[in-house]
Amino acid sequence: MNILILSISLVGVVEPAAPTAASPPPELAAPSGTPVEATGETSSVASDASDHDPFDLAEADAQGSHGPPSSAGSAGSAGSAGSPTQAAVSPVIRPQHAAAPSDVSATGDGPSEAVPPSSPAVARKVWPQRAIRYRLDAALATGTTWYQDDAYAAFDEDRVRTALQLSVRGDLPLAGNHFFLGATLGYRGTTSDRSILGDELSGRIRLREPTLGGRLSYNVFDGLDLYAQADAGPSFIETSLGTSNSNNTAQARVTFVGEGLAGFAVYLPKKWLRRRGSARSSVGLEGSAGYQFRPKIAVSPQPGRDEGDLIDLTTSPLGSLALRGALLQLGLFIRFM
Amino acid sequence: MSDHRIFPLAIGFASIAAGSIACEHNADRFGQSWLYDAPQSTDSSLTYIDHTHHEVLFATPDADRLTLTRRSLGSADEEATLWSRVTRNGASLLVLTGPVNAKKEHVSEKLYRFSADGTSDPVVTELSAPFNSVALSPDYQHAVLYFSGAVPGEVLHNSNLVAIVDLTSATVAHEMTLQGFGGQLTSVHFPGQVADGVPNPVLVGDHQRDIVAFLAEGEIILADMASPGANQPAVSLADTSGVNPVATLLRPGNAMYPAPTLFVRFKGGSDVSMLSLRAKDDAEDAFTFTQSLLGVGRGTSDFVFYDDAETPMLVAANGRENGLIFTDIRTQQTFTIGLGSGVGSLFLRKNESASGSVDQAVVWSQGGTTVYTLDLDDIENVVGRLPTEYRVNGGIRDLVVLDNNRVLVGAPDRLVIIDFARDQITPFAIQSDYSSFESGLYDDRLILGSPGQSWISTVNLNTLAPESMLLDDNVDSFHFLPASGMVVATHNDDAGKLTVTPAGELSRTKSYVHWGFLLEGLLDRS
Numbered sequence: 001m002n003i004l005i006l007s008i009s010l011v012g013v014v015e016p017a018a019p020t021a022a023s024p025p026p027e028l029a030a031p032s033g034t035p036v037e038a039t040g041e042t043s044s045v046a047s048d049a050s051d052h053d054p055f056d057l058a059e060a061d062a063q064g065s066h067g068p069p070s071s072a073g074s075a076g077s078a079g080s081a082g083s084p085t086q087a088a089v090s091p092v093i094r095p096q097h098a099a100a101p102s103d104v105s106a107t108g109d110g111p112s113e114a115v116p117p118s119s120p121a122v123a124r125k126v127w128p129q130r131a132i133r134y135r136l137d138a139a140l141a142t143g144t145t146w147y148q149d150d151a152y153a154a155f156d157e158d159r160v161r162t163a164l165q166l167s168v169r170g171d172l173p174l175a176g177n178h179f180f181l182g183a184t185l186g187y188r189g190t191t192s193d194r195s196i197l198g199d200e201l202s203g204r205i206r207l208r209e210p211t212l213g214g215r216l217s218y219n220v221f222d223g224l225d226l227y228a229q230a231d232a233g234p235s236f237i238e239t240s241l242g243t244s245n246s247n248n249t250a251q252a253r254v255t256f257v258g259e260g261l262a263g264f265a266v267y268l269p270k271k272w273l274r275r276r277g278s279a280r281s282s283v284g285l286e287g288s289a290g291y292q293f294r295p296k297i298a299v300s301p302q303p304g305r306d307e308g309d310l311i312d313l314t315t316s317p318l319g320s321l322a323l324r325g326a327l328l329q330l331g332l333f334i335r336f337m
Numbered sequence: 338m339s340d341h342r343i344f345p346l347a348i349g350f351a352s353i354a355a356g357s358i359a360c361e362h363n364a365d366r367f368g369q370s371w372l373y374d375a376p377q378s379t380d381s382s383l384t385y386i387d388h389t390h391h392e393v394l395f396a397t398p399d400a401d402r403l404t405l406t407r408r409s410l411g412s413a414d415e416e417a418t419l420w421s422r423v424t425r426n427g428a429s430l431l432v433l434t435g436p437v438n439a440k441k442e443h444v445s446e447k448l449y450r451f452s453a454d455g456t457s458d459p460v461v462t463e464l465s466a467p468f469n470s471v472a473l474s475p476d477y478q479h480a481v482l483y484f485s486g487a488v489p490g491e492v493l494h495n496s497n498l499v500a501i502v503d504l505t506s507a508t509v510a511h512e513m514t515l516q517g518f519g520g521q522l523t524s525v526h527f528p529g530q531v532a533d534g535v536p537n538p539v540l541v542g543d544h545q546r547d548i549v550a551f552l553a554e555g556e557i558i559l560a561d562m563a564s565p566g567a568n569q570p571a572v573s574l575a576d577t578s579g580v581n582p583v584a585t586l587l588r589p590g591n592a593m594y595p596a597p598t599l600f601v602r603f604k605g606g607s608d609v610s611m612l613s614l615r616a617k618d619d620a621e622d623a624f625t626f627t628q629s630l631l632g633v634g635r636g637t638s639d640f641v642f643y644d645d646a647e648t649p650m651l652v653a654a655n656g657r658e659n660g661l662i663f664t665d666i667r668t669q670q671t672f673t674i675g676l677g678s679g680v681g682s683l684f685l686r687k688n689e690s691a692s693g694s695v696d697q698a699v700v701w702s703q704g705g706t707t708v709y710t711l712d713l714d715d716i717e718n719v720v721g722r723l724p725t726e727y728r729v730n731g732g733i734r735d736l737v738v739l740d741n742n743r744v745l746v747g748a749p750d751r752l753v754i755i756d757f758a759r760d761q762i763t764p765f766a767i768q769s770d771y772s773s774f775e776s777g778l779y780d781d782r783l784i785l786g787s788p789g790q791s792w793i794s795t796v797n798l799n800t801l802a803p804e805s806m807l808l809d810d811n812v813d814s815f816h817f818l819p820a821s822g823m824v825v826a827t828h829n830d831d832a833g834k835l836t837v838t839p840a841g842e843l844s845r846t847k848s849y850v851h852w853g854f855l856l857e858g859l860l861d862r863s
Contacts (some may be wrong), residue, residue, distance in 0.1 A: 318856035
């Protein structure tokens with residue numbers, strides 16, 4: 001990592017301290033590549049953010065604050081500003097205009113005794129606004145479905161089922177940087193059971209569903225997205241019925257699950273993040289509502305049987321099950337961009 | 338997205354969610370048990386009364402699959418099933434329903450008559466009382482509904498009210514109050530019908546009468562099912578013969594003794610009442626009887642009538658006398674032929690011998706060790722005729738008449754087939770107790786099954802070669818369905834499990850197990 005830091009330093013520019021009252025505040029810093037006059041701590045500006053790996057910047061920042069290059073920050077003092085060695089090591093550090101007593105005397109704004117006492121040089125890093133070229137989210141959400149078909153009550157007490165869902169998604173900005181279009185990949189699994197028919201039998205159902213979908217987001221402002229999402233995938237449904245005579249039955253079915261959601265995502269905007277316009281990650285929460293659909297399936301579990309020469313078995317269907325209904329999702333996500 | 342688009346979407350979603358939540362608050366339809374009665378078999382189906390849904394489930398097997406048919410018995414909220422019974426020929430299932438509780442006073446009792454497989458609409462007969470017992474005539478033509486003992490939940494009921502239902506048509510039931518002496522009705526007999534499926538009316542005066550006998554404490558009342566409006570002759574027997582009549586037998590009139598005669602046996606009594614029926618002189622469509630007593634001694638447990646060449650006789654099996662007591666019904670003279678220990682039950686068969694066909698008495702008793710046969714031809718003139726004895730080691734638990742020549746005897750550790758024509762006794766060792774074995778006869782094959790066993794067995798009655806088929810589960814109940822020739826063994830499973838195998842060829846490869854038929858449609862039922 002030190003090698004990277006070194007490479008950044010080598011491509012920097014060393015300028016003499018040139019304090020000026022017209023310098024813009026840090027948050028209004030010029031775009032990448034523009035020398036920025038800093039007012040706080042040691043500031044390090046990449047000559048062209050688009051040409052640099054942002055993680056290099058992070059390392060540079062860390063090192064600039066605490067490591068050996070930080071000593072270059074002391075170049076804000078007049079005594080060291082002209083040092084070729086220092087310039088070569090800390091090319092993007094610019095001394096603060098109010099930090100050097102020599103500058104005060106140079107402007108002739110007042111006697112030297114009116115100058116505030118000399119203070120340590122304070123430089124502040126300025127993070128350029130970095131355009132978002134992609135977004136990659138990892139999300140953990142709980143999805144609650146109100147199943148319309150009361151046949152589901154044979155497997156769950158209340159017909160309202162909450163499932164934990166993991167998903168990753170990525171999207172790219174469309175023209176204008178307000179719309180993002182991307183894909184999601186998710187997985188959820190849930191199991192429920194209950195005693196039925198006067199505790200004579202027990203019903204159990206297990207769902208495992210990997211899903212793939214698309215998502216269209218509208219960035220209202222930095223920190224709030226509205227989105228619409230559609231997911232689909234195979235639904236692995238296992239149903240079983242246990243009787244008090246220990247004749248357990250089971251059935252595994254593969255069917256289809258599809259769902260449509262509309263919701264919002266709120267997340268920490270860049271300006272709240274330490275790296276501001278150059279922030280590469282954020283966290284947020286999201287909520288959505290929609291409808292989840294699965295085709296109606298016939299439930300006809302088969303009794304478990306021992307190995308051997310058994311008499312042929314036929315079974316009666318227990319009926320049909322349509323797992324569909326309103327869906328509400330709430331979750332947390334971490335975003336990389 | 339503009340507001341006018343968002344709003345309908347929000348409304349739509351709210352509707353879906355509200356609908357889902359509303360469904361959630363419905364009663365838990367999976368919490369209640371599904372209550373079924375034990376199965377009964379018609380000649381083609383197993384029938385289950387589903388008390389939860391107030392339905393009848395018909396499970397009809399064929400060689401490949403099980404067909405299920407459900408028939409409603411009315412509203413489960415208002416009506417309940419009181420009892421059900423398969424008719425003696427297996428052609429119908431009778432179900433009596435009534436109000437589910439006393440508050441449903443607008444609900445009347447109904448008798449449903451379903452076909453054997455439930456595929457056709459039932460015949461429904463309205464009744465006026467929740468009868469708790471039914472007697473089915475051996476000729477398959479009538480059902481007589483009556484009260485036997487107290488009726489739970491009934492504050493007041495007419496214990497002498499009966500209903501005669503014609504099972505051959507859809508006519509209304511004939512309800513009537515017995516014109517007796519107030520004794521509590523205990524049983525209903527059809528004394529003239531001695532063979533299944535054979536109507537046997539007797540000629541009383543100018544009328545063919547289908548006599549039904551109502552046995553009550555200390556009395557007996559007669560009625561004519563062919564003419565239910567006719568009078569009901571009754572007699573109090575407590576002072577003459579005994580307290581509780583337990584058995585009846587009707588002898589049609591013939592040249593030897595023209596009057597049709599009803600014999601009544603009493604529990605613990607030493608006499609048999611003989612009621613000679615005749616038309617009532619002073620009334621139209623009325624009949625009456627003349628009573629006399631036949632002394633047969635205490636210990637008589639069964640009787641038949643038999644006409645010797647010249648003598649009409651009553652033959653009584655008497656355990657105390659260890660023999661048969663023959664009584665001339667004209668002169669009341671008696672004689673006894675001793676058999677040995679173990680005399681209890683009695684029936685007649687035709688014995689084909691070199692001298693021709695003769696009547697033969699077959700005598701046995703539960704707990705006894707011997708089955709006796711005694712030729713009855715010219716019995717009153719033969720001195721010292723000895724019975725033929727067939728010994729059954731271990732004791733007789735039950736005896737099933739297979740046909741005119743063969744009986745099946747159950748013993749604790751064996752089954753025995755006695756072939757009277759061949760004078761042959763064939764024991765079959767069994768692995769465990771067949772105390773309550775069920776049997777069926779299919780062509781020349783005897784089908785056997787017993788609860789608790791995991792086997793269904795068959796015996797070829799020509800070769801007497803047994804064959805058994807191992808099931809995958811123990812038998813809970815055993816049924817032979819003659820119409821389809823299938824044997825059905827049910828197994829203990831809450832969801833319903835049975836094994837079907839063809840009676841003609843017991844084979845695992847030709848059998849199948851069906852599971853879950855009691856819960857079919859569980860998820861779809863409301």
